Amino acid sequence: MTGWLVIAGLGPGNQAMVTPEVTQAVAEATDVVGYAPYVRRVPRRRGLRRHETSNHEEIARAQHALRMAENGRRVVVVSSGDPGVFAMAAAIFEAVHLGPDSWRTLDIRVLSGITAMLAAAARVGAPLGHDFCAINLSDNLKPWALIEKRLRLAAEADFAIALYNPRSKARLKGIDLALDLLREHCEPSRVLVFARAVSTPEEQLRIVCLAEALPNMADMRTVVLIGSSATQIINRDGTPFVYTPRAVPE
Amino acid sequence: MTGWLVIAGLGPGNQAMVTPEVTQAVAEATDVVGYAPYVRRVPRRRGLRRHETSNHEEIARAQHALRMAENGRRVVVVSSGDPGVFAMAAAIFEAVHLGPDSWRTLDIRVLSGITAMLAAAARVGAPLGHDFCAINLSDNLKPWALIEKRLRLAAEADFAIALYNPRSKARLKGIDLALDLLREHCEPSRVLVFARAVSTPEEQLRIVCLAEALPNMADMRTVVLIGSSATQIINRDGTPFVYTPRAVPE
Incomplete structure (x- = not known):
C-alpha cells in the first residue's frame, strides 16, 4: 500500500x-x-x-x-x-x-x-471586501511586541483586520491589549464584529463600535473582525449588514 | 414565490x-x-x-x-x-x-x-501559515499611492502578502511597480510564489526569490504570494514546498 x-x-x-x-x-x-x-x-x-x-x-x-x-x-x-x-x-x-x-x-x-474570518465575514455581509490582514493574537509562539507592532502598522495601513485566537484559558489578556491599542489608532466609531462559532448551533454574532467593544465579547471560539475606516453598517430589522466598499476615492 | x-x-x-x-x-x-x-x-x-x-x-x-x-x-x-x-x-x-x-x-x-490565495498556498505548502495580508493591486477603484503605502507597511510589519489582480489588459504596470517597491524593503532571497489558474487544467506554479521575480510571471489569472522574512523553501524532486513557520523567536 x-x-x-x-x-x-x-x-x-x-x-x-x-x-x-x-x-x-x-x-x-x-x-x-x-x-x-x-x-x-x-x-x-x-x-x-x-x-x-x-x-x-x-x-x-x-x-x-x-x-x-x-x-x-x-x-x-x-x-x-x-x-x-x-x-x-x-x-x-x-x-x-x-x-x-x-x-x-x-x-x-x-x-x-x-477559514473562520471568511465564514464570519459572509455571515454579516462583506467586511473584508477591501484590503485586509489576518493576525494571530496568541503569543504562545511569538513575542507580544511583534503582535503590537503588526496591529499598529495594520491600523496605519487602514486594513480591515481579522484577529484569530483572541483569547484562551491561558491567555486572558490578548484581546484586552489589542482593543486598547486599536483605541489609540482608530476612531471610536470603527466597526467591529465578534463572531463566535460561526455556522454551528452555538453561533453568536455581535456588531459593535470600537467604543463599545469589551474583551469578554471574545472567547476561544471567536474571530474578531475590525473594519477599515471606510467600513459601513446597514441598519435593518435583525442583524445589520456590514461591508467595506470596494472603492477608496482619490 | x-x-x-x-x-x-x-x-x-x-x-x-x-x-x-x-x-x-x-x-x-x-x-x-x-x-x-x-x-x-x-x-x-x-x-x-x-x-x-x-x-x-x-x-x-x-x-x-x-x-x-x-x-x-x-x-x-x-x-x-x-x-x-x-x-x-x-x-x-x-x-x-x-x-x-x-x-x-x-x-x-x-x-x-x-479564495485564490488559500488555494494557491495549499498547492505549495503553507506560505500563509503565519500573519498575512491580502492586497488588491488593481487601481481601478483606489489611488495607486494607497496601494504603495499598504505594501510598504505590510513589508515593515513582515506579513506574508497575497497580491490579487496583479495585472490586467488595462493595467500592465501594477506588478512591476509592486516588485520594485518590495525590492526596496525586502531582502533579495525573499520567497515569492506566482500561482496561476490554481486547481484548473491551466494551473502553473512558479516559486522564485525576489531577485529573480519578473512582472511577466503574473497575468490576469495569477495570484502572487510573497513570503515573510521567515518563509522557507524545502527543496525536493518536483515543485518545492514553501512554508512560513508558526513561531517567531523572542
Missing part, C-alpha cells in the same frame, strides 16, 4: 461547508489525526483509526502523521477552517523540513477549507 | 472545491448572475436563466440581481473564489446601502468559497 498524507480543512463547523475533495480524502483514509474536537467531526467507520491529540502537541502530531504515511497508511490530518491559516499545515512542513530526507518524497497534499 | 439573493463563491475552478451549500443554492436558483466566465461554470438546466455580464458592471449587475430577488426570483450571484474577497459581495451591499429601503428586508445570504 502506498501511503499519503493529506492536511485537510473542515471549515468552520457546518458539514455543508466542507468541500467534496476533503470529504473524499476522509473517505479514503486509514487514519485521521488532529485536535480531539476536530477528529470527532469525522464519523466512525470500519477501517478508520481516529487519533485524538491535545492542542499543545502540534509538532509531535505532525511527526506521528508523517511516520504513518511513510509506513503506507493513508493519513488525513484535520484542522478546522483552512489548514494553512494558523493551523496544522505549517506544523507539518516544519516537521518535514527538520525531519529525515525520506519525508520530502512523501505524497503530501493540502486541501483548503473555509 | 418568495425571492432571495445568494452571493456564492465557486472557488478557484475545480468543482471538487465547491462547497455543498453553494451547489445546493445553485440547484434551487431561478437565475444565476455574474461575470460571464463564472456563470458558464454553472450547467444549463430547465428553469434556470443565466445572466452573463462584463467585468466592468458590478453595481449594475448587483442592482439587477436585487430587483429580481425583490420580484420573487431565487437569484444566485456567482464569484470565483470567495465572494467576500475582492469580489461581488461588497458590490451587492453597496447597492443595498444606496438603494431603496425595501432592499434591506430582502433575504440576502453570502456563501463562502475557497
Whole structure:
C-alpha cells in the first residue's frame, strides 16, 4: 500500500461547508489525526483509526502523521477552517523540513477549507471586501511586541483586520491589549464584529463600535473582525449588514 | 414565490472545491448572475436563466440581481473564489446601502468559497501559515499611492502578502511597480510564489526569490504570494514546498 498524507480543512463547523475533495480524502483514509474536537467531526467507520491529540502537541502530531504515511497508511490530518491559516499545515512542513530526507518524497497534499474570518465575514455581509490582514493574537509562539507592532502598522495601513485566537484559558489578556491599542489608532466609531462559532448551533454574532467593544465579547471560539475606516453598517430589522466598499476615492 | 439573493463563491475552478451549500443554492436558483466566465461554470438546466455580464458592471449587475430577488426570483450571484474577497459581495451591499429601503428586508445570504490565495498556498505548502495580508493591486477603484503605502507597511510589519489582480489588459504596470517597491524593503532571497489558474487544467506554479521575480510571471489569472522574512523553501524532486513557520523567536 502506498501511503499519503493529506492536511485537510473542515471549515468552520457546518458539514455543508466542507468541500467534496476533503470529504473524499476522509473517505479514503486509514487514519485521521488532529485536535480531539476536530477528529470527532469525522464519523466512525470500519477501517478508520481516529487519533485524538491535545492542542499543545502540534509538532509531535505532525511527526506521528508523517511516520504513518511513510509506513503506507493513508493519513488525513484535520484542522478546522483552512489548514494553512494558523493551523496544522505549517506544523507539518516544519516537521518535514527538520525531519529525515525520506519525508520530502512523501505524497503530501493540502486541501483548503473555509477559514473562520471568511465564514464570519459572509455571515454579516462583506467586511473584508477591501484590503485586509489576518493576525494571530496568541503569543504562545511569538513575542507580544511583534503582535503590537503588526496591529499598529495594520491600523496605519487602514486594513480591515481579522484577529484569530483572541483569547484562551491561558491567555486572558490578548484581546484586552489589542482593543486598547486599536483605541489609540482608530476612531471610536470603527466597526467591529465578534463572531463566535460561526455556522454551528452555538453561533453568536455581535456588531459593535470600537467604543463599545469589551474583551469578554471574545472567547476561544471567536474571530474578531475590525473594519477599515471606510467600513459601513446597514441598519435593518435583525442583524445589520456590514461591508467595506470596494472603492477608496482619490 | 418568495425571492432571495445568494452571493456564492465557486472557488478557484475545480468543482471538487465547491462547497455543498453553494451547489445546493445553485440547484434551487431561478437565475444565476455574474461575470460571464463564472456563470458558464454553472450547467444549463430547465428553469434556470443565466445572466452573463462584463467585468466592468458590478453595481449594475448587483442592482439587477436585487430587483429580481425583490420580484420573487431565487437569484444566485456567482464569484470565483470567495465572494467576500475582492469580489461581488461588497458590490451587492453597496447597492443595498444606496438603494431603496425595501432592499434591506430582502433575504440576502453570502456563501463562502475557497479564495485564490488559500488555494494557491495549499498547492505549495503553507506560505500563509503565519500573519498575512491580502492586497488588491488593481487601481481601478483606489489611488495607486494607497496601494504603495499598504505594501510598504505590510513589508515593515513582515506579513506574508497575497497580491490579487496583479495585472490586467488595462493595467500592465501594477506588478512591476509592486516588485520594485518590495525590492526596496525586502531582502533579495525573499520567497515569492506566482500561482496561476490554481486547481484548473491551466494551473502553473512558479516559486522564485525576489531577485529573480519578473512582472511577466503574473497575468490576469495569477495570484502572487510573497513570503515573510521567515518563509522557507524545502527543496525536493518536483515543485518545492514553501512554508512560513508558526513561531517567531523572542
